[in-house]
Amino acid sequence: MVRIAAIAPVLPAHRHAQSEITATIAPLLTSDPRRLATIERIHGATGIETRHLALPLDAYAGLTTFAAANDAFVREGTPLAALACRRALAAAGLTADDVDFLLFTSITGIATPSLDALLVEQLGLREDVKRIPVFGLGCVAGAAGIARVRDYLQGHPGDVALLVSVELCSLTLQHGDDSMANIVSSGLFGDGAAAVVMVGADRAGDVRGGVDVVAARSALHPDTSGALGWDIGGSGFRIVLAASLADIVEKHLGRGVVDLLAAHDLKVPDIDTWVAHTGGPKILQAAARALDLPEEAFAASWRSLARVGNLSSSGVLHVLADELAAGGQIPGSAGVLFAIGPGVCTETVLLRWPEES
Structure with missing residues (x-):
């Protein structure tokens, strides 16, 4: 693993x-x-x-x-x-x-x-x-x-x-x-x-602690390419950020997570640790609705958002670092990390905390 x-x-x-x-x-x-x-x-x-x-x-x-x-x-x-x-x-x-x-x-x-x-x-x-x-x-x-x-x-x-x-x-x-x-x-x-x-x-086996990466699922959602990205010109990177992005997340995120979990005989309630993309309040709220979870399930992401804002690709890595530092996960328990990006695309990663040796 x-x-x-x-x-x-x-x-x-x-x-x-x-x-x-x-x-x-x-x-x-x-x-x-x-x-x-x-x-x-x-x-x-x-x-x-x-x-x-x-x-x-x-x-x-x-x-x-x-x-x-x-x-x-x-x-x-x-x-x-x-x-x-x-x-x-x-x-x-x-x-x-x-x-x-x-x-x-x-x-x-x-x-x-x-x-x-x-x-x-x-x-x-x-x-x-x-x-x-x-x-x-x-x-x-x-x-x-x-x-x-x-x-x-x-x-x-x-x-x-x-x-x-x-x-x-x-x-x-x-x-x-x-x-x-x-x-x-x-x-x-x-x-x-x-x-x-x-x-x-x-x-x-030489690593003490850490977390195992079990599997991942990529998804590129159709007809959403104009919702998020850069308009690159003489002034540099001008952001493209559609008001519909949260709706896209709510529509598409859940299926990807559910399909990945099902391939490993898991369901959303089986996940103990959620590492959610710190895309902003509307994105976190849309993700919670997509997965039928309370907003508190993403508490670590909300805390990171308040403390440092949305760090783009670094965001979920900061949240996962916080979770690893806090500890307390049950050995053998599962976690899910997900993020959203231009395309619009989503990436879902299934994690598992190692069994105690």
Whole structure:
């Protein structure tokens, strides 16, 4: 069985109250008093208390070009990713030399060489490490990354893999854009990163704790491609965020989860631990309705959303890290991790806490 040996969630140092961020960012979107009031209302309704930003708050007024934003992504994202990797490897009792496979994902910046290539030298990874950089999966990439690394490790049971997510969402801020999508985005997304150490079956017995990755299910939902993503142009990444996204989640998520569980003789009530995508209040509420669960079932995700906002692909990794740190899961009990991304697509991962040896 493939096992998650350790997760290291990391956050940038610049932490601010939601109200402070709104007061600084809103005038960058509009000078219309009525729209400013709308921004304040929508940001306040997210339930987010604090967020972490890659740059000092006063720097965003001068972040007006895609080139400047992307330079900041590489400059700030690389050391954040390296820190996460070092912490995750240390927690797993492994070194950089042990890593055979590296999957890197982000939707908030681009680089060639990609950040995973820069990490090889910074971390001291082997020259023959296998790398896959991923761009475009968006918020679903944390869950999909776990699933795809599992696929790799099933064929390489003696290997060690690193999944690395870096999302500096604040760098995609669009000046002078008071569209509803940009208003919601500017109040919802935070910055963060995470690294996950996963090991194949031959090495799982060497890991104390962690959680096993049993199976995964991918789904791409028809006629939804215009609901979520980027409109990429001269100003960089302009968000596409349809008001119908929560309805899409409510319509499609349940079937995927139920089908995955049924393949393993499980039902929704059998799941003790839920790691839900921190997509925002409407997404979490829609997911609860889709699965006929009380909102309290996603308590860990609600707490993470309030503390750091939506971290895109890093979000579910932060929530899972919180669950592993809290402990208390019954050995042998099952968990489900899921996320939603552009496409619109969903990824569902079935977890199981190891039996005590």
